[in-house]
Amino acid sequence: xxxxxxxxxxxxxxxxxxxxxxxxxxGSHSTSSAAPPAITADRAVPxxxxxxxxTDQHEATTSLAAYRGKVLVxxxxxxxxxxxCPLTTGAFLVIxxxxxxxxxxxxxxxxxxxxxxxxxTPARLAxxxxxxxxxxxxxxxxxxxxxAFWAHFGIFYSPTPESSPPGIDWQTHRPYTYDVAHSNGxxxxxxxxxxxxxxxxxxxxxxxxxxxxxxxxxxxGIHNLDHPDPTGAWTIPEALKAIGDVLGQNIPG
Numbered sequence: 001x002x003x004x005x006x007x008x009x010x011x012x013x014x015x016x017x018x019x020x021x022x023x024x025x026x027g028s029h030s031t032s033s034a035a036p037p038a039i040t041a042d043r044a045v046p047x048x049x050x051x052x053x054x055t056d057q058h059e060a061t062t063s064l065a066a067y068r069g070k071v072l073v074x075x076x077x078x079x080x081x082x083x084x085c086p087l088t089t090g091a092f093l094v095i096x097x098x099x100x101x102x103x104x105x106x107x108x109x110x111x112x113x114x115x116x117x118x119x120x121t122p123a124r125l126a127x128x129x130x131x132x133x134x135x136x137x138x139x140x141x142x143x144x145x146x147x148a149f150w151a152h153f154g155i156f157y158s159p160t161p162e163s164s165p166p167g168i169d170w171q172t173h174r175p176y177t178y179d180v181a182h183s184n185g186x187x188x189x190x191x192x193x194x195x196x197x198x199x200x201x202x203x204x205x206x207x208x209x210x211x212x213x214x215x216x217x218x219x220x221g222i223h224n225l226d227h228p229d230p231t232g233a234w235t236i237p238e239a240l241k242a243i244g245d246v247l248g249q250n251i252p253g
Contacts, residue, residue: 043195049152050193052145054113057125057138064149068193070109071246073239075186076155078116079128080176082167083221084184084202086213088112089134091203093210094236095243096136102251108243110136115157115182117146127171132212153195157182170216185234190246197242204233 050065064072075092077085092110099105114120117140125138141149150157158181166175188197207226209217217225237253244251 042190045152045189045193045195049149052141052149054139054141054145054149055122057122057129059122062137062139064189065193067109067111067189069191070107071191071243072109072111072189072193073186073243074189075112076115076150076157076182076184077112078114078180078182079120079124079171080116080167080169080180081221082216082218083224085112086132086216086221087202087205087209087225088184088186089132090205090209090213091236091239092136093133094205095239098236098240098251098253099243104247104249104251107247111139112136113139113141113149114146115150115155116180117141117143124171131170132216133210153187153198155183155200167218186239188242188246196246199234201232201234202228203239204228204235 045064047065051063054062054064056062064074073092073095075088077088079085089112092112096105096110099108112134114125120140122140125140129135129138140146160179160181162176162178166177168174169176183200184202185198185200187195190196202224205225205228209225214222214225240251240253
């Protein structure tokens with residue numbers, strides 16, 4: 001995999017990093033050295049993107065615009081990921097706990113939006129939430145909606161061949177038939193729905209993750225957990241600081 005070191009812009013609350021990787025078993029991932037998208041510290045999102053219809057794990061229709069009034073932390077993911085996405089979900093579990101302890105859970109929403117809409121149906125998203133403990137919004141949409149949504153934010157994803165031997169699906173216990181290479185990280189939106197932060201690297205969880213999520217990891221995924229990039233990975237305190245910057249208050253970690 002490839003990545004850049006942390007880059008901070010003093011003019012605004014922007015964290016900009018880049019990594020692209022597949023989510024299959026060891027040896028199945030593909031990489032790209034594309035630069036991260038250029039963003040500003042306060043970037044409005046057009047209605048054509050904010051109003052795109054999304055569906056959550058409860059089959060309720062929503063959209064990016066529906067989260068206005070709260071700070072939103074949104075991550076690209078897929079439920080079939082075995083290298084990166086379980087780490088992001090694990091980081092979100094910690095962030096959610098810290099927000100609750102600080103009494104700020106009602107002001108911040110967490111969400112993960114698929115890059116694999118063909119497989120990530122609401123029912124599968126619900127099963128993933130039950131299996132991993134992710135109780136925030138897990139979102140999907142039509143292929144055209146997902147493509148338009150992520151393209152706007154410069155988030156890359158592309159189906160890739162599955163490794164040989166293939167990974168085994170945690171839900172069906174059958175071999176995976178394809179992988180999806182994609183950008184990692186998260187985007188933070190303020191209460192007006194403006195894009196404020198972007199990172200496209202993996203979290204540094206210091207090797208700690210709930211057992212259910214660790215069971216999803218194989219090969220490179222276990223390496224990513226146990227040996228995070230010492231210069232490019234983001235930490236929970238850094239994520240909380242970014243969220244706190246947008247909220248206008250400190251969040252203890």
